[in-house]
Amino acid sequence: MIDVKALLDEMKASPFKVIDIVAPHTGVVEYVATEPGTCVFGARGTWREKPGTLLLNLERERNKKPVYAPLKGEIETAFKELDGTFVEAGTLLATIRHYLTKDEVIEAILKKTLYLFNAPEQAKYYFFPEVDTKIKASGPQSVKVHDGMELFIVSRMKREAPLVYSGPEGMIYAVYFKHNESIEAGTPLIGVCPEDQLSLIQDVVSRVQSEWEERD
Amino acid sequence: MDIEKRILSLTERLQYIKDIFGEKENVNVELLESKLADFNQRENGLSEEDQARQLAALEDLYVFLEKKLERELTAMDKVRIVRHPQRICLKDILENVYDNYTELGGEGEYNIDPSMLIARAYISRLVGGKVYNQPVMVIGQEKGHGEEFRNGGSVKPWGNAKALHYMKVAETENIPIHTYVFTPGSFPIEDYPGAAQQIAKNLYEMAGLTVPMIAVFSEGGSGGAEAVGLADVRLMLSHGYYSVISPEGAAAIEGRLRGGDRASAELIETCAQRLKMTADDNRAMGYIDRVIPEPALGARPEHYEFFKLLRSEVIGATDEVVLNVKGWRFFRAMTVQTRKKKKGANAEDIYVRWSLSAGARSRLAWRRYQRFRKMSLGAFIDRTPFNRKMERLMRETGWSIYSFFKYDFLRKHQKKISHVMEEIGSEIQVVKDRVAVPVRWVRETLALSSKQENIEETEKSLTELSCWDEDACDPGSGASYVSPQAREDYAVTCPNSATHGCKDLWAPDLFRDFGGVCSNCGHHFRMEYQWYMHNLFDYNSIFEFSRNVEAGNPLSYDGLDAKLEKAKAQTGLKSACITFEARIKHINVVCATLVGSFRGGTVGAAEGEKFVRACERARRKHYPLIAYVHGTAGIRIQEGVNGVIQMPRCTMAVRRYIEAGGLYIVVYDTNSYAGPLASFLGCSPYQFAIRSANIGFAGPGVIKETTGMDIPPNYHDAHLALSRGHIHGIWDRRELRANLHQALQTMGGRNLYYR
Numbered sequence: 001m002i003d004v005k006a007l008l009d010e011m012k013a014s015p016f017k018v019i020d021i022v023a024p025h026t027g028v029v030e031y032v033a034t035e036p037g038t039c040v041f042g043a044r045g046t047w048r049e050k051p052g053t054l055l056l057n058l059e060r061e062r063n064k065k066p067v068y069a070p071l072k073g074e075i076e077t078a079f080k081e082l083d084g085t086f087v088e089a090g091t092l093l094a095t096i097r098h099y100l101t102k103d104e105v106i107e108a109i110l111k112k113t114l115y116l117f118n119a120p121e122q123a124k125y126y127f128f129p130e131v132d133t134k135i136k137a138s139g140p141q142s143v144k145v146h147d148g149m150e151l152f153i154v155s156r157m158k159r160e161a162p163l164v165y166s167g168p169e170g171m172i173y174a175v176y177f178k179h180n181e182s183i184e185a186g187t188p189l190i191g192v193c194p195e196d197q198l199s200l201i202q203d204v205v206s207r208v209q210s211e212w213e214e215r216d
Numbered sequence: 217m218d219i220e221k222r223i224l225s226l227t228e229r230l231q232y233i234k235d236i237f238g239e240k241e242n243v244n245v246e247l248l249e250s251k252l253a254d255f256n257q258r259e260n261g262l263s264e265e266d267q268a269r270q271l272a273a274l275e276d277l278y279v280f281l282e283k284k285l286e287r288e289l290t291a292m293d294k295v296r297i298v299r300h301p302q303r304i305c306l307k308d309i310l311e312n313v314y315d316n317y318t319e320l321g322g323e324g325e326y327n328i329d330p331s332m333l334i335a336r337a338y339i340s341r342l343v344g345g346k347v348y349n350q351p352v353m354v355i356g357q358e359k360g361h362g363e364e365f366r367n368g369g370s371v372k373p374w375g376n377a378k379a380l381h382y383m384k385v386a387e388t389e390n391i392p393i394h395t396y397v398f399t400p401g402s403f404p405i406e407d408y409p410g411a412a413q414q415i416a417k418n419l420y421e422m423a424g425l426t427v428p429m430i431a432v433f434s435e436g437g438s439g440g441a442e443a444v445g446l447a448d449v450r451l452m453l454s455h456g457y458y459s460v461i462s463p464e465g466a467a468a469i470e471g472r473l474r475g476g477d478r479a480s481a482e483l484i485e486t487c488a489q490r491l492k493m494t495a496d497d498n499r500a501m502g503y504i505d506r507v508i509p510e511p512a513l514g515a516r517p518e519h520y521e522f523f524k525l526l527r528s529e530v531i532g533a534t535d536e537v538v539l540n541v542k543g544w545r546f547f548r549a550m551t552v553q554t555r556k557k558k559k560g561a562n563a564e565d566i567y568v569r570w571s572l573s574a575g576a577r578s579r580l581a582w583r584r585y586q587r588f589r590k591m592s593l594g595a596f597i598d599r600t601p602f603n604r605k606m607e608r609l610m611r612e613t614g615w616s617i618y619s620f621f622k623y624d625f626l627r628k629h630q631k632k633i634s635h636v637m638e639e640i641g642s643e644i645q646v647v648k649d650r651v652a653v654p655v656r657w658v659r660e661t662l663a664l665s666s667k668q669e670n671i672e673e674t675e676k677s678l679t680e681l682s683c684w685d686e687d688a689c690d691p692g693s694g695a696s697y698v699s700p701q702a703r704e705d706y707a708v709t710c711p712n713s714a715t716h717g718c719k720d721l722w723a724p725d726l727f728r729d730f731g732g733v734c735s736n737c738g739h740h741f742r743m744e745y746q747w748y749m750h751n752l753f754d755y756n757s758i759f760e761f762s763r764n765v766e767a768g769n770p771l772s773y774d775g776l777d778a779k780l781e782k783a784k785a786q787t788g789l790k791s792a793c794i795t796f797e798a799r800i801k802h803i804n805v806v807c808a809t810l811v812g813s814f815r816g817g818t819v820g821a822a823e824g825e826k827f828v829r830a831c832e833r834a835r836r837k838h839y840p841l842i843a844y845v846h847g848t849a850g851i852r853i854q855e856g857v858n859g860v861i862q863m864p865r866c867t868m869a870v871r872r873y874i875e876a877g878g879l880y881i882v883v884y885d886t887n888s889y890a891g892p893l894a895s896f897l898g899c900s901p902y903q904f905a906i907r908s909a910n911i912g913f914a915g916p917g918v919i920k921e922t923t924g925m926d927i928p929p930n931y932h933d934a935h936l937a938l939s940r941g942h943i944h945g946i947w948d949r950r951e952l953r954a955n956l957h958q959a960l961q962t963m964g965g966r967n968l969y970y971r
Contacts, residue, residue, distance in 0.1 A: 045926070046926050046928075047928050047929055049928075049929040060707065060720070061705075061706055061707035061720065061722070062704075062705070062706035062707065063706055063707035063708060063709060063720060065709055
């Protein structure tokens with residue numbers, strides 16, 4: 001049984017994740033934003049065409065390359081002692097505390113509670129036609145899956161093969177892949193929820209929607 | 217009741233005056249306001265007679281002060297008049313100037329583009345007791361009185377396409393076209409057929425239309441105005457404006473504003489004045505033939521006298537155009553001339569048939585070309601000494617005569633002779649073959665000739681230097697030019713590195729050996745125009761002409777002189793256009809280059825003149841014409857209408873060249889936008905882009921500002937331009953020379969010297 005309260009408390013205890021900003025290549029670091037607590041933004045705009053906040057510049061061969069914040073958050077630490085020094089690729093330069101949004105919390109909880117069926121190899125995945133029409137018509141939760149059910153078509157190098165679902169019986173709660181996109185091996189395709197736990201999971205989602213406070 | 221109506225009318229007039237003068241304080245306006253307020257206060261205590269008397273006095277005061285205010289109008293006030301919702305619009309004109317009209321292409325909201333109105337209208341004249349119904353095609357932008365769907369007269373590309381379609385219909389039917397320009401500018405979208413490309417198509421076709429065209433300007437904003445404004449007679453309403461850019465746009469550029477900042481009212485006012493956009497300014501510069509006087513503070517729908525005048529003017533203008541090209545015209549032409557000077561004369565007194573004969577039609581197109589060719593000749597500096605000018609004139613005449621004999625006269629006969637010679641030659645060959653059979657048998661038996669040839673071949677290959685690859689023996693690859701970017705020791709990041717994983721490139725490699733092309737993804741970095749001059753054309757084959765034509769400051773625009781001096785010193789050029797003759801793999805070509813580093817490659821009177829001269833030279837010498845656009849940001853706004861007029865001027869020159877059977881190829885590099893693209897570049901049947909070029913009508917900032925639309929970052933990308941059909945191919949910079957050579961040999965008309 002899922003302990004909803006414990007899960008939420010756990011998320012609330014650390015409502016953020018820390019993003020490491022590492023040097024993409026060697027170069028001399030020049031910090032721009034170093035003050036802990038400074039708000040930073042990730043890429044914005046309809047096409048994410050506006051870059052995020054400038055954190056630092058990395059200069060190599062007289063080629064100054066800006067490093068921008070990847071997500072919204074605030075600067076946790078910036079290793080100021082590295083300012084003006086030459087660093088290797090992969091050196092940790094700063095950390096950003098990114099406060100989780102409602103959607104991120106829901107996704108994290110779902111990934112913990114649902115049974116995730118992963119892609120066995122890199123390929124494009126499709127649902128079987130009858131499943132696909134059902135999902136399109138009345139949502140993923142209308143499809144019940146059981147062990148040994150032929151669920152997917154794996155399409156790779158112009159060859160198509162059926163893929164059998166293996167795992168607990170239940171209904172598809174979330175679909176994590178898109179048609180016509182190549183999926184890497186090991187990434188989840190669907191999240192399956194046992195039928196008796198469906199109401200519980202829906203409860204978690206609604207509680208997160210109402211209780212979780214997003215930081216600006 | 218009557219008094220109430222009169223008070224209401226005065227209140228509306230006051231509101232209109234306040235709208236026109238904006239935020240400015242004016243004692244006359246204040247006086248009108250206080251007098252009206254006074255009357256309103258006292259009104260109830262007065263008898264009806266007193267009310268009528270005082271109201272009449274007040275109305276007289278309004279008329280008097282309106283006339284006084286009329287004299288104080290600044291350029292910006294006129295812009296506000298034109299933009300006012302009470303301004304007359306095309307529908308009012310159709311109702312009041314023409315006797316009968318039918319809208320074409322849809323009505324009201326249900327229209328191909330409601331901002332472009334097309335109507336088949338009639339003008340009826342009663343002359344000598346007989347009624348003549350004369351059909352005309354009326355085309356123009358409709359702003360609508362507050363009709364949102366009209367888009368404020370900003371025409372979408374398909375609206376301009378519709379206009380062009382009906383212009384052609386009018387040509388087929390041999391009826392005159394009356395166009396009315398009521399647009400703040402074209403709607404800047406690239407969706408097919410594309411704002412710039414459609415305007416270019418319109419200009420190209422209008423240049424050759426063989427029916428009389430009369431244009432009336434009220435609000436003429438840049439490209440949108442040109443899309444229907446190329447005419448034989450251009451009239452302008454006295455309170456209208458005709459300009460390269462709106463005063464706000466000019467102020468944003470002058471004040472270097474970015475990200476939606478607003479320019480101050482003073483700066484906008486100054487820009488409006490500097491741009492010389494009013495009717496009188498344009499009349500003085502020669503871009504407008506006549507100014508039609510409007511009532512005080514601008515024409516509104518209730519000014520019926522004005523519509524009468526407008527009717528008389530458009531009829532008179534059409535008569536004038538027709539009579540100028542007709543055979544039978546003597547007395548009527550004289551009457552039209554004298555009538556123009558007479559006040560209150562009626563244009564409908566004489567009858568002129570508006571349909572033209574074939575001869576008159578071709579005369580009309582030729583006169584139109586000549587008219588535009590003569591425009592803006594005083595708007596640039598030409599320091600060529602008199603004797604050199606005469607020399608050029610003589611040389612040009614010489615080329616014309618030489619070309620006529622060589623290509624037109626001799627070639628026709630030469631073909632006949634060569635055909636006969638070929639026939640005879642073939643006959644002789646047959647006889648020769650028969651006769652030579654025994655000789656050949658002897659030679660083959662001895663195998664002397666072939667052996668000798670083999671020995672010669674071997675000797676040649678052993679003693680002469682070989683070409684290790686094809687390009688090495690190419691006369692154009694004497695690449696003596698090294699980009700200044702390659703002289704510095706630094707690394708460059710490819711803009712596609714995030715998506716394509718390109719490694720950093722070392723500048724000396726990138727800008728010298730790689731020709732400015734990323735070795736991983738093929739992104740083309742910007743190269744200087746000199747690179748092309750040295751790598752595209754045969755070594756040492758460039759001969760520049762019209763070198764003395766220099767960009768000037770025709771409007772005495774504040775600060776432009778200093779900017780031009782700076783650009784001239786920085787680039788060593790005298791204008792943004794270089795015109796030269798050169799060879800590509802031994803084929804002579806005329807090339808006009810727009811240089812991006814000279815004030816953004818903007819086109820003004822000097823650039824336009826140089827381009828026209830290049831077209832004429834190519835036509836005379838029967839050479840292909842290449843427009844290489846290193847970069848252009850559009851028309852140089854500081855030159856005002858002197859710049860805009862280059863759009864029709866150059867397009868007409870291009871059309872004349874293409875019609876003479878020449879080959880006109882346009883190659884875009886880096887960024888090319890706005891006016892030139894919407895005219896003489898966009899009308900080319902062969903347009904190619906170098907990879908990573910951006911091509912479009914208005915830049916992303918302008919689109920955001922004028923339409924409020926967010927556009928994707930790659931909106932103007934060459935690949936999208938290709939998919940929309942605006943260009944016809946994308947070339948790699950390193951293959952430009954080979955591709956151009958291929959194009960020269962496989963494309964083009966009948967008139968090329970090497971065909």
